[in-house]
Amino acid sequence: MADVARLAGVSAQTVSRVSTGHPGVIDSTRAQVLAAMKELGYRPNSAARALKRGEFRTIGVLLFTLATTGNSRTVEAIANHAAREGYAITIIPVAAPTQDGVLGAFTRLGELGVDGAIVILEVHLLDSTRITLPPGVQVVVVDSDAGDTYTVVDTDQADGARQAVRHLLSLGHATVHHVTGPASSFASERRADAWRSVLASFDRAAPAPIVGDWSADSGYAAGLQLADDPSCTAVFASNDQMALGLLRAFQERGRNVPGEISVVGFDDIPEARNFLPPLTTVHQDFAEMGRRCVQTVLRQIRNEVTTPGTTLVPTRLVERSSTAPPPSL
Amino acid sequence: MADVARLAGVSAQTVSRVSTGHPGVIDSTRAQVLAAMKELGYRPNSAARALKRGEFRTIGVLLFTLATTGNSRTVEAIANHAAREGYAITIIPVAAPTQDGVLGAFTRLGELGVDGAIVILEVHLLDSTRITLPPGVQVVVVDSDAGDTYTVVDTDQADGARQAVRHLLSLGHATVHHVTGPASSFASERRADAWRSVLASFDRAAPAPIVGDWSADSGYAAGLQLADDPSCTAVFASNDQMALGLLRAFQERGRNVPGEISVVGFDDIPEARNFLPPLTTVHQDFAEMGRRCVQTVLRQIRNEVTTPGTTLVPTRLVERSSTAPPPSL
DNA sequence: CCGCACGATGTTTACGTAAACATTGCACTG
């Protein structure tokens, strides 16, 4: 900066004013400074800026994996909205889905130069008293019911699942089987709860759910099991990948979808409309998730206040060709 | 830090020594300092650290989207390996796949406090003379042939495509159709080139390729076209999503896969093994990609030298159930 | 028993920026 000032024949402060776009610099001066900056290839040093300003203009995103569609799309939306607000995002991978892994990630978060953080983690990993948030770092949590402690933004899991199950029942199915995500997942738990409660509200017996792990393979395994149960005419899978596995299993066992069995997924990944048959599924608005996360953290950062509470992002059922009335009708 | 020093009854420098794990501090002193840190909830200020040390321990990742499997899995691997080396990663989304979008991203990169960067972009967006790299920022490029200018790490696209095409020819197919990715994609171009050259080396005519856009929908559209061509018995799709679309189109048109038509994809996304039928595809090792990217940038950062050149990550064909000899045999 | 060497700790300083305050000069008013 000093070099630029010298070359432009002004003070360092004027250079600073130009580089921050401050008003009160006459055009001719500004032009000189800009020329000098260009000639010397000057770039403001962000560390010094952050030090001086006391803010980093960076948001940390803590997550365990980017491999799930939901996470990667949420992160993408977060990155885009943050960029629009002039914030960068830093990914902080959680080494292992354990208390220690989370603890380590939070430690790094604290050392990292971040004004706020978005935590995309199963909540039960968060409730440890050992985790101390870096002071001054505002946090927003996704996929969690910690609404009384943290600020939470989440997809309306329950409503999505309700729509799925009601859709199947309204087609005439006697009941709906369910393939869940892993037990550790809050989202999966919510969806299962909603599934159970809708069945209960219609006085239908809830078959024992089959526990999957989000992978298509686990859906396939579940499908092999369900295919042999002639009473099974409708399955609600907790995500689209598992639904894909179901479709394959039913196809291999000669059970026609949707003729004999209907399948509904969750997420509406882009591929879902090209499954065989095209999948009826619950659409999640990941872009909106990201937008609200960013909006919420930024509000907290700017106000320096934490307001616990949960924001729900609505879902909607997308009807395609994997659902139909049961064969008996 | 001053407060901690006062409470512990030592100098600020000693606090610094403890917090950086410097040797030469007697245990009793260290314990006092640590206690004081804990009591006051002290966290080192990373901006000041970065300013003093002249490094940020952060790597920027420039990309256009996280929505493709390849990108998100590569980023995940990058994040994990970087974390292992004590580096954080910052995502810099490119607003639009245009020169201006890229330019903006590079500008932000320069302001961002980053020791190096990994650029996951189509190369033709990079060759603008308007793009000036921030001095001192080392760059590694993915999905590009800019090996003479930048350091490039990439999947061995050509070899993967060659394996796919050779596999189909060795099954007895007279020729192989091809559904490409978007014209702007370097990876797609490479795969198409390899497809063409293998056909040429076997003296087979290359049918006109169909241009897709990576989406399953575009694969479906291509499939509808190909299904009506009775001479088409084998298709190589440039990614798995488009292969999925092909499968649906063929199924809808009553063309049995693999009985009448064989399909090969590229990427080996986790879902591919649960397609109908399970997809033969070229496996990409994204984790290895990420590892090499990080390794390469870090080497550059540490040596402060740029060594142009290309590192290729090998691929391998995974044979599943979507390929078989052509019906005539 | 003196002095030297080394280990432990303290003091000074600089990293690059921007806020706060100081100064300059010019236009406009009475």
Next chain:
DNA sequence: CAGTGCAATGTTTACGTAAACATCGTGCGG
């Protein structure tokens, strides 16, 4: 034409840390 006010620019200082150098004390060899 002097005085006033404001716009443009300059000067000083502090942000939190860690390297470099300075100091202190202790143990050991001669």
